[in-house]
Each structure stands twice: as structure tokens, then as C-alpha cells.
Amino acid sequence: MAGRRGARSGRGWDAIPPRAGAGMASDDAAAEPRRSSGRRGRPGGEEPPSGEGPPSGGEPQRDQDGRIRGRSEPPRSEAEVAREICLRQLAVRPRTRAELAKALLRKEISEEVIAEVLDRYDEVGIIDDAAFARAWVSSRHHGRGLARRALANELRQRGVDPEVAGEALEAVDDEAEAEAARALVDRKLRTASGTPDAIFRRLVGMLARKGYPAGVAIRAVKDALAARDAEAAEFAEALDADALADEAGGPES
Incomplete structure (x- = not known):
């Protein structure tokens, strides 16, 4: 019996299994895969590099030039x-x-x-500076009613060669300039108010700002007033367009 008791207390078939202790992992712990504390697919919880890839479910992030952030591109010349x-x-x-x-x-x-x-x-x-000048003169003369002097100044500000600008300005001759001045005055007179003298000065100033010479501006306003009503016609009749133009600095001033 003693031999049998000794056998039962030994390391035989009925021996008590040892506890999992320091340096000894249990079978379950050994079998369980190591869990990552970081994001799925990135070992050790590493954060993705800044700008790498599009945000989850969204479009790629782009910079102000439209390039995808984080994507390296070859340097441009x-x-x-x-x-x-x-x-x-x-x-x-x-x-x-x-x-x-x-x-x-x-x-x-x-x-x-x-x-x-x-x-x-x-x-x-x-x-093509020549084509640019021709298009500019046509657009600004017909659209804004600008005279040659104002057009020449605008072309000069945009760096157009004076000779090239001069060729483009030939499209606006004296007759075209006078017709454009009169059309501007007629349009303004529809809503103008005040005495004939005040209207006259206001409209002559408007034409001067658009580059019309004093003689052209004064004659355009005088003729328009003469056709408006009796009071304006009387005022216009008393105007000496040539004298006023000379006083303003000449017919081409």
C-alpha cells in the first residue's frame, strides 16, 4: 500500500498539474495571438504618415495647386x-x-x-500685341464710348508699342469719334435734370473724361441741347463752340 500511495503522490498519471507561473505561459495564452494596441493593419499602433493616402471614405486631400498631398512629384523646370x-x-x-x-x-x-x-x-x-490692340480699340470704343486719346492711354499702360497702338487707333476716325460723342450725350440727356447750363457743363466733363477733345465734346453737347426743348435750344444758340474750345485749350485738347 505504501508503494501505491507513493506512486499516487509522485509525478505519475494522477499528479497535480503545475500552475502557470513566472516564465511559464498557459496553453490558452500561448495559443492566443498577440493583440495590437494600434490601428488595424499597422503594427505597434503606428500613426500613418501625415498626408499619406486619402482619409477614410473621402476624396484625396489636395493642396491649393490641385496636387494630392503627400504624393511626391518630379520637380518642374x-x-x-x-x-x-x-x-x-x-x-x-x-x-x-x-x-x-x-x-x-x-x-x-x-x-x-x-x-x-x-x-x-x-x-x-x-x-499677338497687334491683334490685342485692334480688339481692345473696337471693344472699348463701341462698348464704353472711349475716344482715341483714352484708348491710346490704356494701350500704353498695357505695354503696347506706340506704333502698334497707332495702327489700331486708325479704326477710329474723326467722324466715328463725333458720332460716338453724340450717342453718349443723347443717352445721358434722357435722364438729365437741371438747368441747361448745368447739364451742358456736366456732359462736356463726361466726354472729356472719356478722352474727347474739347471741340468735339462742346459741339456734341450743344447740338444735343438744341434738339431737346425750347429752353435748351435757346441756351445752345447762345453758345460759341469754337470760342469755348479755344478757351479750353484748342479743338484737339
């Missing part, structure tokens, strides 16, 4: 950047060579690249 700037400018309205050059200088494009890009645009007709 200075000429490519210059062409992109020019095309953005031209998408708004036609530009002269001088206007494009000024825009490129503001973006710190070198003068060599500016000349290279704009020369190429000249060759293929993307920029």
Missing part, C-alpha cells in the same frame, strides 16, 4: 512653371507680351526664361 503662369493669365482675358512679362517677374522667373517662353508664344500666335 522654370520654363514649365512660367508656361503655367502664362496660361492661367490668358484664361482670364487676352494679355499683351508686357503684361505676361510683368506677371512672370512677380513670380521671380528669370529674364532668360521669360524671353524664351514669350518668344515661343509669339511664334505660335498665343500672344
Whole structure:
């Protein structure tokens, strides 16, 4: 019996299994996979690099130039950047060579690249100062009623060569300028109020601001007033257009 009791108290079939202790993992713990405390698919809970990939369920994040954030792109040449700037400018309205050059200088494009890009645009007709000047004169004369002097000033501000501008301004001759002045006055007279003298001065000033010479402006307003009513006609009859033009600085002032 003692032998049998000894056998039962040993390490045989009925021995009490040892407890899981320090340095000994239980079978369940060994079998259970290690859980990550981070995001699924990223070991150790690493955060994704800033800007990597689109946010969950959304569109890719883009910068102000439309490029996807975090996506590396090959560096662009200075000429490519210059062409992109020019095309953005031209998408708004036609530009002269001088206007494009000024825009490129503001973006710190070198003068060599500016000349290279704009020369190429000249060759293929993307920029054409002569065509620009003709279109500008036609639009601003018929649309805004501007006279040659005002048109010449606007073309000069946009860097158009004086000779090129002069050729474009030939489309507005003396007759066209006088007709445009009279049309402006007739339109303003429909809603004008006040004494004939006040109306006369106001309309002559309006034409002067649009670039009309004093002689053209005074005659246009005098003729329009003469056809308005008896009071205005009497006032106009007393006006000496030539003398007033000379006083203002000459017929072409």
C-alpha cells in the first residue's frame, strides 16, 4: 500500500498539474495571438504618415495647386512653371507680351526664361500685341464710348508699342469719334435734370473724361441741347463752340 500511495503522490498519471507561473505561459495564452494596441493593419499602433493616402471614405486631400498631398512629384523646370503662369493669365482675358512679362517677374522667373517662353508664344500666335490692340480699340470704343486719346492711354499702360497702338487707333476716325460723342450725350440727356447750363457743363466733363477733345465734346453737347426743348435750344444758340474750345485749350485738347 505504501508503494501505491507513493506512486499516487509522485509525478505519475494522477499528479497535480503545475500552475502557470513566472516564465511559464498557459496553453490558452500561448495559443492566443498577440493583440495590437494600434490601428488595424499597422503594427505597434503606428500613426500613418501625415498626408499619406486619402482619409477614410473621402476624396484625396489636395493642396491649393490641385496636387494630392503627400504624393511626391518630379520637380518642374522654370520654363514649365512660367508656361503655367502664362496660361492661367490668358484664361482670364487676352494679355499683351508686357503684361505676361510683368506677371512672370512677380513670380521671380528669370529674364532668360521669360524671353524664351514669350518668344515661343509669339511664334505660335498665343500672344499677338497687334491683334490685342485692334480688339481692345473696337471693344472699348463701341462698348464704353472711349475716344482715341483714352484708348491710346490704356494701350500704353498695357505695354503696347506706340506704333502698334497707332495702327489700331486708325479704326477710329474723326467722324466715328463725333458720332460716338453724340450717342453718349443723347443717352445721358434722357435722364438729365437741371438747368441747361448745368447739364451742358456736366456732359462736356463726361466726354472729356472719356478722352474727347474739347471741340468735339462742346459741339456734341450743344447740338444735343438744341434738339431737346425750347429752353435748351435757346441756351445752345447762345453758345460759341469754337470760342469755348479755344478757351479750353484748342479743338484737339
